Amino acid sequence: MARVRLNLTLKKYSQNEELVEVRIQKDTPLKTLLGQIGLPVEEVGLIIRNGRWESIECTVREEDELDLFPFLCGG
Numbered sequence: 001m002a003r004v005r006l007n008l009t010l011k012k013y014s015q016n017e018e019l020v021e022v023r024i025q026k027d028t029p030l031k032t033l034l035g036q037i038g039l040p041v042e043e044v045g046l047i048i049r050n051g052r053w054e055s056i057e058c059t060v061r062e063e064d065e066l067d068l069f070p071f072l073c074g075g
Helices: 008-014 030-037
Strands: 002-006 019-022 044-049 052-054 065-070
Touching: 002 008, 002 030, 008 065, 019 030
Parallel strands: 002 065
Antiparallel strands: 002 019, 044 052, 044 065
């Protein structure tokens, strides 16, 4: 089961739950996984998979742990 941690404003896409567990049968593109959990791709600014930065083009495997963050703005 892949574990997806939604941080900051991304929690609103999962009824304010921080952790979403997703069962996947085979390696799945992250964009596909985001669609399955109802999270728009354009909302994701930073992706950490298994402790390393990744791009939106990465592939997710069954035992992966993802931390997703929105785009951050500030001055």
